[in-house]
Amino acid sequence: MTALTARSRASVDRCHALALAAGGTCDGAPGLRPHYHPAYYGAYFRDLDGNKLCVACHEPEGGV
Template sequence: MLSHVFLGIRDFERALAFYRPLLTLLGARERFCDPARPWAGWQSEPGPRPLLVISPPFEGVHEPGNGQMVALLAARRALVDEAHAIAMAHGGRCEGLPGLRPQYHADYYGAYFRDPDGNKLCVACHEAP
């Protein structure tokens, strides 16, 4: 269903330092990185799509949207905890600590945070422990 998700950023090096360890932890493979453009993209395995792409927007300055969020999949609950810790260590802002969210479904375990540019992200595991 999805080809790619594009996240606008302001500072490429800062965003790359945030997304590289986070997406590596979640098992996404870096497909390209071109600091001269600047942009980088990761793909799910097995690939080749969807891609998650970071870059300054073509239209100019990035402003995060209200009500927009990208949710990343974690295979295990422990990865949600680790992803949240990585996000906080790399300039993220907490929007909801890791934990069960039974209002979504009985096994939904997620964490919410914003990247250094204000994009809202979730890392969620849908598996029982």
């Protein structure tokens, strides 16, 4: 899995939406994943080749 860091939760949402619009499939909708840490907000998707990707923000709500 490849992981990308986003500066805000809104960026995570946008990236996930764009990936799905481009033909990717959802592998975990955007949301908090507190089992990683309290501020972890991530989304998972698969590209057209089936590769799993993650985009995550590690900042508290509101970003940096």
